[in-house]
Amino acid sequence: MKILIVDLTHGGTTLASLFSKKQDCKVFAWDIYHTLSEEDKSALEVQGIEMVDESFYESYFNENLSSGDDISGDDTLRDNNSELLVVAPVHCNLPHPPHMTHHQAVGFLLKDLITVPVIEITGVKGKTSTAAMLKEIYRDKNPLILSSLGVEVAGVGCQITLQKDISITPASIITAWKLAQEFYKNKKFDKDNFRNKIPRVGICIFESSLGGTGLADVGVITNIAEDYTIAKGSSSASKAKLQMFESKLVVCDNNSYQEIYSHHSPLNQKTNTFSMGEEENDNVNVKVHNINYGLHKTVFQVEVTDLVTIDGKSINTSFEVSTFAPAQHHIENTLSAITASLSMGTPPKSVIKGLENFSGLPGRTSLSKRGKIMIIQEINPGINVTAVKKAVDMIKGYEKPALILGGSYGVTCEEIDEKSLSNFLADLDDDIFLILTGDLGCSVRERIGKNYTHHNNIELALNEAEKAGAKNILLIYRSNFSELSRR
Numbered sequence: 001m002k003i004l005i006v007d008l009t010h011g012g013t014t015l016a017s018l019f020s021k022k023q024d025c026k027v028f029a030w031d032i033y034h035t036l037s038e039e040d041k042s043a044l045e046v047q048g049i050e051m052v053d054e055s056f057y058e059s060y061f062n063e064n065l066s067s068g069d070d071i072s073g074d075d076t077l078r079d080n081n082s083e084l085l086v087v088a089p090v091h092c093n094l095p096h097p098p099h100m101t102h103h104q105a106v107g108f109l110l111k112d113l114i115t116v117p118v119i120e121i122t123g124v125k126g127k128t129s130t131a132a133m134l135k136e137i138y139r140d141k142n143p144l145i146l147s148s149l150g151v152e153v154a155g156v157g158c159q160i161t162l163q164k165d166i167s168i169t170p171a172s173i174i175t176a177w178k179l180a181q182e183f184y185k186n187k188k189f190d191k192d193n194f195r196n197k198i199p200r201v202g203i204c205i206f207e208s209s210l211g212g213t214g215l216a217d218v219g220v221i222t223n224i225a226e227d228y229t230i231a232k233g234s235s236s237a238s239k240a241k242l243q244m245f246e247s248k249l250v251v252c253d254n255n256s257y258q259e260i261y262s263h264h265s266p267l268n269q270k271t272n273t274f275s276m277g278e279e280e281n282d283n284v285n286v287k288v289h290n291i292n293y294g295l296h297k298t299v300f301q302v303e304v305t306d307l308v309t310i311d312g313k314s315i316n317t318s319f320e321v322s323t324f325a326p327a328q329h330h331i332e333n334t335l336s337a338i339t340a341s342l343s344m345g346t347p348p349k350s351v352i353k354g355l356e357n358f359s360g361l362p363g364r365t366s367l368s369k370r371g372k373i374m375i376i377q378e379i380n381p382g383i384n385v386t387a388v389k390k391a392v393d394m395i396k397g398y399e400k401p402a403l404i405l406g407g408s409y410g411v412t413c414e415e416i417d418e419k420s421l422s423n424f425l426a427d428l429d430d431d432i433f434l435i436l437t438g439d440l441g442c443s444v445r446e447r448i449g450k451n452y453t454h455h456n457n458i459e460l461a462l463n464e465a466e467k468a469g470a471k472n473i474l475l476i477y478r479s480n481f482s483e484l485s486r487r
Contacts, residue, residue, distance in 0.1 A: 004028045004057065006088035009035045011102060011171025013044060015087060018109050018174060020047045028052045028084075032092065060084050061096050089169075090210050090240040093231035103170040103243050107214035114177060118204045119340055120212045122241050123222030123253075125387055126333040127168070127207045130222055132361050133323075133337035134205045135159075137346065137354030141202035146176040148207060149361070153180060155198035160189075168209045176206065211243030217310050218343045219247030222336045224256040225386045226417075245269065249310050251339045253332065254284045270308045272343050274335040276328065277303075286339045288331060295367060295374065295398075296359075298325040302338060302348075309345040319348045323355035326376065327394035329387060330365065370473075373466060374398075378476045383407070385420045388476055392424075395432065395474040402433040402470035404461045406441030407478025416440065416478060422447035433468050435461045440478055 001024060005016040008031045020027045027049045031041075041051055064083075087105045088098035100108070119134060121127045131147040135154055142155050150164040151172075162179040166172050180201050189195045210230070212219045224238045238260050244250060245264065252261060254275035261271070277287035285307040291300040299322045307315040321338070325331045334355065341351045360366035368375045378391050388405070395401040405425070418440075426448045428434060436445050436454045445454050455461040458477070465473050 002026045002028065002084045004030060004052070004060075004084055004086045006030045006057070006086065006094065006098065007032050007092050007102075008040075009033045010089050010091075010167070011169040011174075012089075013040060014171040014174050015102060015105050015109070016044060016049050017047055019087075019105075020049050026050075028056065030054070030057060057086075057094075090235070090243065091230040093234050101170075101211070101243065103208070103211045103213045104246075106170045106173050107246070110174060110177060110213070110215060114204060114215060116201055116203055117344065118206065118216045119218050119220065119344065120206045120208055120216035120244065120247065121220040121222065121336070121340075122208050122211055122244055123220070123224070123336075124227070124237060125225045125384065126222040126329070126336060128364060129330070129333040129361060130220060130336040130340070131205050131207045133334060133355060133358050134340060136357045137337065137341050137351055138203050138205070139354070139357075140350075142198045142200055144176060144180045144201045144204045146172055146204075146206045146208075149364075151176045151179050153183060153198050153201065158194065158197045160194050160198070168207045170208055170211070170213055173206050173208065173213060173215070177204075210237060210240040212241075212245075212247055214243075214246035216244075216247035217249065218340050219244040219250050220336055220340045221250065221252040221256060221261070223253045223332065224260060226384045249308070249343055251336065251343055253336070272307050272339050274339040276331065276335075286335055286342070288335065291331065293326060293394075293397075295326050295376070296324065297322050298331070300325075300331065304342060304348075307339070307342055309343055311345050313345065315342060317348060319352060321352055321355050323358050324360045324365075326367075327390055329390040370462065370466070373471060373473060375462070375473045375475055378474065379479060383416065383476060383478045385417050385424060388421060389424060391474055391476060392428070392432070395472060396429065398472040400469055400471040401431065402435065402465040402468065402473045403428070403476065404435045404437060404458070404465060404473060405444075405476045406437030406439075406461075407476075408439055418443060418447060426450070433465060433470055435464050437461045438477070438479075 003019050003025055005012045008029055016027050016029045019025050029044055029049050030052050086098040087100045088094055089102045121130050128147045128149060131145055135143055135145050139154055139156050145152050148168050150166055151162045152159050162183055183189060184195060221241055221244055227236050227238045229236050230240060242264055250271045252271055252273055254273040257271055257273050272285045274286040275284045277289055285305055287303045288300045301320055303318045304315050323334060325334050338351055364379050366377050422444050434452055436452050437458055441454055445452050453464055
C-alpha cells in the first residue's frame with residue numbers, strides 16, 4: 001500500500017514513521033508548509049520514507065482523473081498497490097479531499113494497541129480544564145493525560161510529567177502512548193518509586209484539536225463558544241469537530257448540539273448534553289442550579305436526567321458538587337467533566353470526590369496572593385472575547401476590581417477578534433481599573449482611542465494596579481504558560 005502523508009508540521013512525521021513500520025507500506029511525505037529541517041528529513045529518509053512535493057500529489061490526481069477513476073476514497077483503492085492513500089489534516093486545504101484525516105489515521109494506527117478506556121476532548125474552549133478535572137476524578141485508575149500542558153501519568157498522591165510543550169494535534173496521542181510505554185520500561189523510575197505508585201495506565205484522557213480519532217469510549221465536545229474558519233476559509237472548527245461522532249458515545253454542550261450537531265450525529269448514537277439550565281429545552285441530560293459562587297470553592301446542585309452510559313444504563317439522580325469554579329465558564333467546563341464521567345459509568349461519589357480535589361490550573365485559571373491582593377489568573381493561548389466577557393462579569397462582584405489584559409500573537413492558529421474585544425473594553429464599567437499589556441494590549445489601546453495605561457511587563461502592570469488600590473486583580477493574558485513563566 002502506498003501512503004502519502006501531507007503536512008509534517010502538525011504531527012505528520014509521527015504518522016509517517018509509524019506507517020513505515022507496517023508491513024507492505026511504502027510511505028511518501030510532503031512537507032507542504034516547508035518547515036521541516038534537513039536533519040528531520042534525513043531521519044525520515046533513513047526509515048525508508050520518500051520526501052515528495054506538490055508535483056507528486058498533482059501528477060497522481062491528474063493521472064487518475066484523466067483516466068476516469070473514482071478516487072473519492074473507495075476502500076478498494078486502498079488495497080491496490082498501484083493506488084495512493086492520501087492522509088492530511090482536517091485543516092489542510094487540498095484541491096481533492098484526502099482519503100483519511102490525521103485524526104482517522106491515529107485511530108487506525110492505535111485501535112489495536114490501546115486496550116484501556118479512552119476519553120477524548122475537543123472544543124473551542126475548556127479542553128485543558130476538562131482534562132485536568134478528569135485527571136482528578138480518575139486518579140485511582142492511573143490515567144495517562146495528554147493536554148496542552150504536556151503528557152503525564154498520575155496516580156493517587158503522585159504524578160509525573162513525561163513531556164512538556166507538546167501540541168494537541170492528533171498525532172500527539174501516538175507520542176503520549178509511546179511515552180507511557182517507555183515510562184514503564186525505564187528502570188530509573190523504579191528508583192524514584194514512580195512505577196510502583198503508578199503501576200499501570202488504567203484510562204487515557206486525550207485533549208485533541210479539531211476533532212476525534214474514533215478511539216474514544218466517550219468523546220467530549222466542550223463547546224463551540226466562537227466558531228472560526230479553517231482550511232483557508234473552506235471549512236470551520238465546528239465541521240472539523242464532527243469527527244468526534246466517531247466515538248462510541250458523545251458528550252456535548254446543549255447549545256452546540258442543538259444548533260450544529262443534532263442533525264449530523266448518527267441515528268443510532270446517543271449524545272449526552274449538558275447546560276447551565278438556562279434553556280427551555282427539557283431534553284438536557286445534565287443541568288445545574290442553586291449555584292453559590294466563591295473564589296476558592298463554588299457549590300452547586302447537579303441534576304441528571306436520562307443520561308445513558310457506555311454500558312447502556314440510564315441514570316437519573318442529583319447531587320451536590322463543591323469545586324474551584326469562580327465564574328460561569330468554569331462551571332461549564334466542570335459540566336463537561338461531570339457529564340463525561342457519568343457517561344463512562346463512574347459513580348457520582350467518585351465524581352464529587354475528584355472535583356473536590358481540583359483547585360484550578362497553575363498558569364491557566366488559578367488564584368494567587370500578592371500581599372492582601374487576590375490575583376485571579378486566566379492565562380490561555382486561545383483566549384477569546386467570549387471568555388474575556390465571562391471573566392470580567394465575575395470580577396465585577398468583588399471589592400475594588402482591576403483588569404490587566406493583553407498577551408501575544410501567533411500562539412495559536414486562532415487569533416482573537418480585536419475589534420469585538422476593543423468595543424467591549426471601551427464600554428467597560430469605570431469601577432474596573434483597566435491596564436493593558438503586551439503586543440495585544442498595545443493594539444487594543446490604539447483601537448479604543450482612550451489613554452489607558454499600557455505596560456510591556458506584567459510585573460509593572462501588577463504594581464500599577466496595586467498603587468491604584470485594587471483589592472482583586474483579574475489577569476487575562478493570551479500566552480503559553482512557558483512564555484509567561486519567563487516574565
